[in-house]
Structure formats: structure tokens, C-alpha cells
Amino acid sequence: MLNYHEMTMTESRDSPQRRKQFLIICAIMAGVLINTICLSGILFPVEITEGIYPGGEYVYKFLVKDYAASAGTNVLITEDLSIPEDEQADLLYSVFIDDMTEISEGNGRFMAGLLTDKNSDKSIKMRSALLEKNPKIEKKIEKLKKKKELNDLRHPENILYESGELPSVVAAVAHFPFTNGFVSALMFSYKVLPTMQKWAREHIDEGSPVVVSSTCSIKQQMCTHYVPLFKADEFLLGRPDTKAHKLELQKSKKPLSSSSILKGLRKLVPF
Structure with a gap:
């Protein structure tokens, strides 16, 4: 039996059948994309109520990356815990500690990790399982440094686990759809996070860090x-606030030199 492609393979690219096939494929892809966007919450309002942030010992990885990378980091942590990815709810928390109106994309600081319950033996075992990964990670870090592959040190799998205590506090709470895909990551970065941070700036004490978990x-x-309404500074876990982080980024920027420009040109046009 011949399929549609076999029936049209001898026809020219500009034939009506080819154009029809192309339009049908485009329509299907557009429909799938629109459906995904709708499921990800583009029409869903970010409604903020009051609740309680659970708090507890937090075993985490600290990264400076685009906030969308938090989802992939959580997947890595589920692998380290040997649990299915769909069992991370109320176990794995991401903590975004920078006000992104102040920091450029890709330079936001966040943590991703396990929020433990001291009354749960299972939770305590998970905590130990993550921290026990550190010796192996340290060996990988040493190898990367010897090879001078320093860029790889920023990858989540090459970052050590740390631990700290997050307080249980009154918080602003919002529930928002999640599809575990790139569209959900975009919805968080460009809809949920800005809304939550704007609300925080309007309601928390002036000078208090804007934190979203x-x-x-x-x-x-x-x-x-x-959004913790109190003790937000404790969610930084000893790190400087956004203003200090912004200053550090500005100081670390290297001015363009003739040698760096020449090096870049050589990559594009060898000479």
C-alpha cells in the first residue's frame, strides 16, 4: 500500500498536492503550539492569596543562570535522589533571589534543591543521599580544573550541594498551570515571576529582598x-542582595581590548 508521500514523491515542489500537504502540516503544528501555550497558562491569571511557606533544612545547588534552567536542575536532583521526576512536588523547591528588573537575563541567582521535613525519616534519608554526592562531584571539579574546562563548572551536575535553613513564614501564594515544558518555563520567566516580584515590591518592607520560591x-x-512576607533576607542563605550582586557583575565586566577583538575576529575569519 502506498502512503501519501510515495504518491506525491514524483511531483514537483510547486504542485498543488505538495502545497496542500505543507499547509496541513503547518496547521497541525500551529494547533499543537497554541494548545501547549493555552495549557501553560497564557490566559490564566496570576491570583495571589496568603499562605504559609513550609520552611525547613534546604539541601540545594546554587546557580547563576537563566531562571528557566531551574527546571533542568530539578530533574538532575530527582536523578540523584533516584525518584521519578513526577514525584518532586512539595519536595523540590527553587528559590529565586534576584529582582530581575535589576539584573540582566542569564545573571539571575537561584537555588534548586530538597526542602526537608525533620519529622520524616524518608526526607532525612534523601538529605543524606544528596550530600553524599559531593565527594564524587569534587573529583569531577578537580578534573575539569586540570583540563582548564572552566565553563563546565557552571553546569548543574558539576555544582556541589550545600545546605541551609529556610524559615517557615507567612507568604503570598499563587498557583499557576505547569506542563513541564519550555513554554511553561517561558510563562514563569515572563508572566509569573514579574507579577510576583511586582507584588512583592508593592507589599513587603522597603529594602527587603524580593524572593520567589x-x-x-x-x-x-x-x-x-x-513570596515570603517576612524574613526574606534569610532566604538568601548568606548571599548578598540584588544590588550588591549587580555591582559585582558591573565590576567583573572586562572592557574590550584590541587583543580580545582580534581573537574574536580570528574565530570568524582565520588569518
Whole structure:
């Protein structure tokens, strides 16, 4: 039996059948994309209520990256815990500690990790399982440094686990759809996070850090986002606030030199 491609393979590219096939494929792809965007919450309002952030010992990886990278980091942590990816809800939390109106994309600081429950033996075992990964990670770091592959040190799998205590506090809470895909990551970065941070700037004490923490359920297709209303500085876990981080970024910028420009040109046009 011949399929549609075999029936049209001898026809020219400009034939009506080819054009029709192309339009049908485009229509299907557009429909899938629109459906994904709708499921990801583009029409869903970010409604903020009051609740309680659970708090507890937090075993985490600290990164300076685009905030969308938090989802991939959580996947890595589920692998380190040997649990299914769809069981991360209320276990894995991301903590975004920079006000992104002040920091350029890709330079935001966040943490991703396990928020433990001291009354749960399972949670305590998970904590130990993550921290026990550090010796192996340290060996990888040493190898990368010897090879001078320093860029790889920024990858989540090459970052050590740390631990600290996050307080249980009254928080602003928002629930938002989640599809565990790139569109959900975009919805968070460009809709949920700006809305939560704007709300925080309007309601928390002036000078207090703008912090957002999130946990997501793949099974329920929903994320819960928190803005701590008190003790937000404790969520930084000893790190400087956004203003100080911004100053450090400005200091670390190297001015363009003739040698660096020449080096860049050689990559494009060898000479």
C-alpha cells in the first residue's frame, strides 16, 4: 500500500498536492503550539492569596543562570535522589533571589534543591543521599580544573550541594498551570515571576529582598509560587542582595581590548 508521500514523491515542489500537504502540516503544528501555550497558562491569571511557606533544612545547588534552567536542575536532583521526576512536588523547591528588573537575563541567582521535613525519616534519608554526592562531584571539579574546562563548572551536575535553613513564614501564594515544558518555563520567566516580584515590591518592607520560591507538580500540572512576607533576607542563605550582586557583575565586566577583538575576529575569519 502506498502512503501519501510515495504518491506525491514524483511531483514537483510547486504542485498543488505538495502545497496542500505543507499547509496541513503547518496547521497541525500551529494547533499543537497554541494548545501547549493555552495549557501553560497564557490566559490564566496570576491570583495571589496568603499562605504559609513550609520552611525547613534546604539541601540545594546554587546557580547563576537563566531562571528557566531551574527546571533542568530539578530533574538532575530527582536523578540523584533516584525518584521519578513526577514525584518532586512539595519536595523540590527553587528559590529565586534576584529582582530581575535589576539584573540582566542569564545573571539571575537561584537555588534548586530538597526542602526537608525533620519529622520524616524518608526526607532525612534523601538529605543524606544528596550530600553524599559531593565527594564524587569534587573529583569531577578537580578534573575539569586540570583540563582548564572552566565553563563546565557552571553546569548543574558539576555544582556541589550545600545546605541551609529556610524559615517557615507567612507568604503570598499563587498557583499557576505547569506542563513541564519550555513554554511553561517561558510563562514563569515572563508572566509569573514579574507579577510576583511586582507584588512583592508593592507589599513587603522597603529594602527587603524580593524572593520567589516555587514547587511544581507534574501530576497535577500546577506550580505553587511563594513570596515570603517576612524574613526574606534569610532566604538568601548568606548571599548578598540584588544590588550588591549587580555591582559585582558591573565590576567583573572586562572592557574590550584590541587583543580580545582580534581573537574574536580570528574565530570568524582565520588569518
